[in-house]
Amino acid sequence: MIDTDLAIIGAGAAGLAAATEAVEHGLTVTIADDNPRAGGQYFRQPPLPFRRNGQSWFDKEATRANALFDVLGHPKVTHIPDAVVWNLPEPNVLAVAAGDRSTRVRAGAIVVATGAHDRPVPFPGWTLPGVITAGGAQNLLKGNRMVPGRRIVVAGNGPLLFVVGASLVRAGVDVAAIVEAAPVNARLTAALPGLLAAPKLLRQAIDYRWTLLRAGVPVRTGMTAVAAHGEENVNAVSIAPIDGEGRIDRNRIERVDCDALVVGFGLTPSVELMRLIGCDLDFHPARGGWLPRRSTGFETSVPGVFAAGDGAAIGGVEIALLEGRLAALEAAVRLGRARDASVRRAALTHKLARIDRFRRAIERLFAAPCHYLDLLADDTVVCRCEEVTAGELKMRGREAWTSMVQLKSTTRLAMGRCQGRNCMATLASLVAQSMGEPIAKLAYPRTRPPARPIALGDLLHEPIAPPELPADPHLPRGQKVT
Amino acid sequence: MADLPKDTDILVIGAGIAGLCSALYLARAGRTVAVVERGEPWGDASGANAGTLSLQVKRPEVLHITRRAIELWQDFKADFGIDVGFGRPGGLRVATNAREVDMLRHSQAEQRTLGIEVEWLDGNRLRDTAPWLGPTVLAATWCDWDSYSSPLQAGRALIDGARRDGVAVIGGAAVTAIAKETKGYRVTTALGVIACNTLVIAAGAWSGEVAAILGVTLPVSADVNMLSVTEPAPHLIDKVVTHIGGILSLKQYPNGTCLIGGGWQGQGGLASGRKEIDHEQLMHNFRVAIGVVPALANLRLVRSWSGFEGVAADALPLFGPLPGRPAAYVNACARGGYSQGPALGLLMAELISAGRTSLPMERFYPARFAS
Structure with missing residues (x-):
């Protein structure tokens, strides 16, 4: 059993930011993460023994990433990699499955920063080999420096398509088309004031767009992939326009040849652990679906359990970094350990509000234009x-x-x-x-442990007292009526 | 969703295994039957149980009922066209220390006197039969009756089958009042009133509550049994595995998933309606399972859950006429009631239709608890 002031689940942007903030207030931190190396999706590191060399385009965030990773070396921080937080034996105790390092963590407060996964949208051919999600393609690129094909169509909905498309171009791939369902060009003027709220992020977005433009990648907006074709591997994609009422016009289908299809229909927060904890959730499609209900201090409906980053509501890396900080700050306040919280809170909240304006503009720009069940x-x-x-x-x-x-x-x-x-x-x-x-x-089916699948053998390492067995196996067992 | 009929010959309260099987065999005997269920049909214990149909783990008192039931489980497809995902690979009941070996010997001898033969296996014969058993397993008895069915599949099939045979199966119809009429009963449910000649309480753990409406006290409580399922894996465990200590049930389904149970208790109870996982008890369950079949350590756990199982004070079935209430019967709370269900349903149909049963059942009458 590890006793810790703050337990953080997830060592991505939000989790690492939370850890950094927490140690500044003198808290002991235990951070469990399901990857072998910290970084989450945005700051994903290549597997050991590979290192970022800081040279390539893919390493442009190396400085910021390394600064974040520094916290893992802090004497008050315990990092448990390759770990799944799978159950809560008690309300403030986490069961952590991590092979022979499996343990339990008793925490004064908890920050859930579990990140997001690709929103799955089934359409004909989506299970064909060669069809990969946008998040998956980014992982391949960042984590393994691999690309899923030579001639790739990137299709779906959301800003990630442009990020992935630009990354693939940088990696030398022939990007056959970006197929974005939202009519972003038509919406651009209305979104501009919001986008200008965060000039750095806007510059980054323009950079992605410019990379695509320079490479001559056709960007087809207001269209959606309706089918992936192929026998053993995808070899073409059918795309069709979406009209103003959200109807897919199947009379105007075009076929684009490719050897891989990257699909992304946005991200959805990984809220399974929060369901297990019993946090109340609300449905907000614009922020990714089911989200934990949070106070202004990022506390969920369960006291002492905070949620930050894309695991709580899709907002991107900059928001995750600030929310992680703020959640840890509030946790420190809750534990009676934060001094000067109000000044710090005000500064972070101010930054967050600015980026939030940008975020809302992006959301309006990319709001889903059709019903995916129609696919x-x-x-x-x-x-x-x-x-x-x-x-x-x-x-x-x-x-x-x-x-x-x-x-x-x-x-x-x-x-x-x-x-x-x-x-x-x-x-x-x-x-x-x-x-x-x-x-x-809708009543959502009950979430049961484990929050994520875990190897049964991992559980042999968690120390427990021997059981009290019933003398007669047939008689009713001792009742625990609570 | 079916409508609640105004009247019926026989009204069964509870659409779990006991209720649906009673209804099925009563309908086959030509009776008009309706089944009302407080929640979703098959939504409680029957849907949440392990699906193990093991003969050799049963108490001596219910061995013959269970053997008859396994025959009926096996024949569901031929008799009713109902596919319950039945399989009869036979089963091993294991012992892992000297004390358990003694218990197993004793149980084998007792079963023999009752005409149920199980075969003793240890040493090389045991390893040859089940090379996947761990070194802690010292001996096992082999019973070729031991079987399984898929509770998910069985539920769907039994409800469909009962409806095909004219049974009205109605969910969301919790019983709130029961009035005695000159002939039969008038039962008020959440969906309206239904009159019947004969009443069968088959409400599992909730049978005590229903009987209380009629002013009869049944000593019923609920276990909170936990179960777990793994990801699908290549086929390895080709037999139903149980434990002499009653602390493990294990099988691998045709789809490759392994189901792990053993009556380990979760937290909660009938009064609160809570049925939660107890972390410690779950860990014990896994440790026992991995001790018996070490290869399980490599499989990933996908889901653990818990369900109520109604149990009478003496852990024997509550079966037979409700004392002092004419034309009212109980069929509930048989420990391991899922496996015995078809036989208890058939026997209930016999009792109601003919006034007698093809197996001796008097000892299970609820009158045994009358003070």
């Missing part, structure tokens, strides 16, 4: 673990459209090893559509 065909696989197609779902779920819980047990959807990460959003959309209710009103 489904009957033979489209919705649940990859249990191989349930949309058609099967409609047929088998006919009687069960009244609740997600019932549909889940009827179809086995979300019961596989992805624990619903790849299908729950689609399931929720389908049930909501069929019931004529907003997704926000």
Whole structure:
């Protein structure tokens, strides 16, 4: 058992910023992260023994990243890499599965900074080899300096498409097209004032766009991928325009040849642990879906549990860095350890407000222009673990459209090893559509441990007292009625 | 969603294994049956249990019921066209220390006197039969009756099957009042009133509450059993595995997932409605499982959950007429009621239709608790 003032889950931008802030207030910190090396997605490091050389375009953030990593060497910080926080044996105790380093962490306060994953949007052909998510493509590039193909289409919705597209160009890939569903050009004028609130970020965005322009990459806005084609690997993508009412015009389909398709329909916060903790969540599609309800101090509905960064609401790295700081500051206040909190809080909050204006402008620019369920065909696989197609779902779920819980047990959807990460959003959309209710009103199926799959063998290393066994195996066991 | 009929010959309260099987065999006997359920049909213990159909783990008192039940489980497909995901690989009941070996010997002898043969395995024969067992396993008994079904699949199939046979299965119809009529009962539910000639309480852990509406006290409490499932893995564990200490049930389904249970208790109870995972107890469950089958250590845990299991004070089934309440019966709380379900359903149909049962059941009558 590790006793710590502040437990942080996730060593990405928000988690590292929280740790940095926490040690400045003298807190002991335990930071658990599921990657072998800290950095999360944005500051992803190559696997050991590789090092950033600080030279290439991909290392342009090396200075800022290394400054953040410094906190892991601080004497008050314990970093548990390759770790999954999978359960809460007690409200303030985390069970950490990390091979033979598995342990429990008793914390005065908790900052959840679990980051986000790609929002899965099923469409015909999305399970073909050669189709990869935008986040996955970025990981390959940053973590392994690999590219998923030679001639690549990048399609979907959201600013990440432009980031990935530019990165692929820098890596020497022939980017066949960027296919962005939102009519961003038409929305640009209205968004400009907000974008100017954060000139540095705007410059960065222009840099991405410029990289694409210089490389002659066609940027097709107001269009969506409707199908990926191929036998053993994707070899072409069909794209179609979306009209002003959000209808996909299938009479004007174009086909683009490629050997890889990068799809990104935005990110969704990884809130499984917060569901397990019992934090209240609200549905905000613009910020990625289900989000923890937070106070102005980033505290969730569970006292002492804070949430920061993309794991709480999609906002990008700059917001994550500030929220991480602020959440740790509030935690320090809560623990009675922060001096001069108000000055510090005001400075951080001021910066955050500015970037938040930029963030809102980006959100308006990229607001989803169509309903993604319209992309489904009957033979489209919705649940990859249990191989349930949309058609099967409609047929088998006919009687069960009244609740997600019932549909889940009827179809086995979300019961596989992805624990619903790849299908729950689609399931929720389908049930909501069929019931004529907003997704926000649906009862979400209960989240059970583990928060992420863990090897059973890891658990042998967590020290526990021997069990008290019943003398007669057939008699009712001792009741623990609480 | 089906509508609540105004009246029915027989009304079953509870759409779990006991209720649905009672309804199924009563319908087969030509009776008109409706099943009302407080929540979702199959939504509680029956849907949350391990699906193990093991004969040799059962108490001596219910061995014959269970054997009959496994026959019926096996025949569901032929009899009703119901696919419950049944498999009969046989099972091993293991012992991991000298005391447990003694217990296993004793149990084997007792089962023999009751006409149930299980085979003793140890040493090389045990390793040849199950090379995947860990070194801590000293001996096991082999029972070729031991089987499994898939609770998810069985639920869907039984509800569909019952409906095909004309049974009205209605969820969201919690019973709030029961009035005795000249003939039969008038039952008020959340969805309206339904009249019946005969009443069957098959509400599992909630049977005590329902009987209390009729003014009858049943000594029922609830266990909070925990279960866990792993990711799919290549096929290895080709038998149902149980433990003489009653602390493990384990099997690998055809889809490759391994289901780990053993009656380890979660937290919560009927009164609060809470059924939470108890971390310590769950860890014990995994340790026992990995001790018996070490290869499990390499598999990833996907989900743990818990469910209520109703249990009578003596851990024997509550089966038979409700004392002092004519044309009212109970079929609930058989420990391991999932595996016994089809037989208890068939026997209930016999009792109601013919007034007698093909297996002796008097000892399970709720009257045994009448003071």
